[in-house]
Amino acid sequence: MNVCAVLVNYRATGEIARAVMSVLADAPGIDIVVVDNSDDPQEWAHLESMLPLSVRRVRAPGNICFGQGCNLAMGQTQASF
DSSP states (O other): OOOEEEEEESSOHHHHHHHHHHHHHHSTTOEEEEEEOOOOHHHHHHHHHHSOTTSEEEEOSSOOHHHHHHHHHHTTOOOOO
């Protein structure tokens, strides 16, 4: 099964980083895409520094809301689920 974990950040960098580490602990090698909906360049830089290199990062143009953040992430993967 081809699965991708999608996480959408909005001013919760620490929580997203912990969630990513939890997903990787439970499913090593899984495809992970993190979308940053924050409009703060410092938050983006902090998020990038906290994520493993294997995690794809996408910076949204601002707060595009959760659903659109998920759609943006799914455009970055070939996963079926």
